[in-house]
Amino acid sequence: MKEFSVINTRLPRVDAWSKATGEARYAADLSMPNMLYAVLLQSPLAHAKILNIDTSAAKKIIGVKDIVTYKEAGTIHYGVSPARYDETMFCYDKVRYVGDEIAAVAAVDLETAMEAISLIKVDYEELPYYLNVFDAIKEGAVSIHDDYPNNIGAEVHQEFGNVEEALKECDYVRTDKFVNKKQDGAFLEPQACLAYYDLNGNLTLYSSTQTPHYVQRTVSMVLNIPIGKVRVIKPYVGGGFGPKASANTIELASSLLSMRTGRPIKMIMTREQVFLHSRGRHQFYHELTTGVKKDGTIYALKNTCYLDGGAYSSFGIATVYYAGSLLGAPYKLPHMKYDGYRVYTNKPACGAQRGHGGVAARAAWEQQLDIIAEELGIDPIEFRLKNVREKGEVTCNDFNLSSFGMKECLEAIRDKSDWKNKKGKLPKGKGIGVACGFFVSGAGYPIYRSETFHSTAMIKLSEDGGTVELYTAAAEIGQGSDTVLTMIAAEALGVRYEDVKIYSGSTDYGVDLGAYSSRQTLMSGHAVKQAAEEVKAQVLEVLSKRLNVPVEDIDIKDGFIIFKNQVDFSSIRSYYVKEHRGWAEQPGGDKLTFKEAARIAYLEKGTIVGTGAYKPGELGGKYKGATVGTSPAYGCSAQIVEVTVDMETGKVTVDKMTDAHDCGFAINRTNVEGQMQGSLSMGLGEALFEEVKFDDKGRVINPTFGEYRIPTALDMPNVNTIIIESDEPNGPFGAKEVGEGAIMPTIPAILNAIYDAVGVRLNELPVTSERVYNALKEKERKK
């Protein structure tokens, strides 16, 4: 076991102090002199042609400084994947959902802007609208986007092995259907931004985003500003979970308004607008057919899925792939077939959300595997242990499991939860369930086709030698990347945590694709580690020359220079002291400090800078769609959940959760646990109560935290979190993902526990009291 000074500890977050005191600034906290406020006009109709937009009355309001529609904004199409650029800043031909953006007004204050917005008159011609996948793909349905006449925006057909033949060889085959509901990201901070276009033609956009890099590219493209003149800065961000991983209308509109008015423009979404902009979890309709052998070997899986995508593609083209590609991977499954269809409907667009594309599929299948285990008379944990893959194996769709502690996860939760004495043995109304999870550790390819590095980093030593400045464009959104990257820099360079000062989240600091697909610890971490090693090498080289000691005999640790053999460094010390006469904190003691060494290196060579850059090496898969799902590493997890079901009301209470996650190597143990606990909480919410609901006109009827319920402190039990470390060879210091994979087993573990408690299977989320009650009644009736 290697010895580490900084990583694998529980150091507090670098931003904890400023967040605990209220000093941390988020986008909505920012303001500039002469700033204007802007608001959006959004469609009240789900699907309609725009006949005319009349802004004349609004323009007359005193205090209104500018009004923009598609006429001013142009109609350059953008989106997430270049293959599906189907959005424009403002609607021009028609509106496609209730909330679609039509215009923006900038005024001296919010009230004035809102008054003006209410005076913009839009004439519509209503069109048929579709609030359901199956209505949208019916013969004769009107197309929501002209390029996709049947409203199927993306479809995927993949087969590995031969599923039809394999199913014939199986001893037991079953088919189940499963449906979840549209889930909202429900981050606490609504999107907000502040744009300023200066007289030199430089745009600075502060925004609550997970992906400054992609926002920079989109803004540059849509507003036709050279990319080098667009700077996107991410202040502190109050959570994202996926929906903030692409450019949004307020970022574009505020930038446009600032270009036109020459004044800073601030925009903040209301909570209702957050629900309307959405980009959260899709609704998935899965049908799964699984075949197994008598001995419990999982042999074939056929997966068909329809995704309710909403009005635009957003991340959906990736989502529809993920809903198939991730499913089989944790098990030794030789035959897998997937048919996926992402369908446009007249609802807010869905996108990526924690566990992108894989959460509903995982819930459906892990419940089905539980049913199969019971039919075969095998304990569900033993059944999984028999089938799980191990390190070094390659899945049927060419995922290389370079590290894989699935078995260790299952054994750990089994032992920690006292499974053997509980499964099937708890009193009626109480139950225990298990499930596994799997996720990528960073998307293998950027969203746009490019040979770009996925992460770059730069480390500069301050010229006085005292501070290690780390520059990264990585996006701290609450998950803790600033902390983890600071720790990696400190460890790799050999200095103390507090010696490193991180500057992050600005496109000026380099390229980083951002906080999505659980990529930053692995990818940004690699770049940072490389930059630190480069800086270290430079400092050691100077010392080596100066002291005439071979480089191999010098190291840096905990902020001190370590010599293999006794070295007289007094010449360096007296030089440093002479240089720093009168400065605070003069070095002393019998060890040469890093600060002295870094100062000497500067005096010798000028500013010491090291850089790092990372992109994944050759990844598996030559088939169509292999770019979605292939990753330099894969995380995995297993969970046991214990529930109580009220037999009278059907109410489900989650009493206890035991979760083991293989994150490769924990850079910060507290952060890893925090990601696990937060993931489980989001999973519990989706399992038990979260559902964005619509009326028959396509309006969201619960766009508030009062009506759209996320877990409170009273809903979430304590989690016994177990960290499994499998030492990922492709990760910095062996680290890989934890941020998303941890959510995977939660829903099915809850479903399986409900079955253990009361003997009913539920194939529709959320598992409300009503659904459980009805299932219990149905079961009684059938007796």
Added chain:
Amino acid sequence: MKRLINLIINNKPYEIAVATNKTLTQVLRDDLNLLGTKEGCGLGDCGACTVILNGRPVNSCLVLAVQADGCEIETIEGVAPDGKALHPIQQAFVDQGAIQCGFCTPGMILSAKSLLEKNPKPTEEEIREAISGNLCRCTGYQKIVEAIQVASKTMKKR
């Protein structure tokens, strides 16, 4: 239309003219630059804007500023005044990993403070009840509950 009101915020008196339709959140943030108070929904659902008003935690987005006339208010900026050492609750939040995105943190700390002032030795259930109006999407609440338990112990020792 504006009205002159008096507030004592973090032990400092303020006399300000406020529009009668402005919420306390808006006045704290926009007029007094106390930006540690966050607005997550503006509807009283999320608790991010929690401040302590006359000793009780309230959603400041549901209080009109004029309603607070004559009241004593504590915001997150008053918990560790003058940039001195952190309050034990803040310290516990830092140490226990109770903070992720940080957007709920000011409100959460004020709800915790209000609880511990009345009930220095709460049970886990009482802690969960006290913060049940403060939503957090990041942490799953566990480390927040643990931080409040730690703070309860360190505050007793003081």
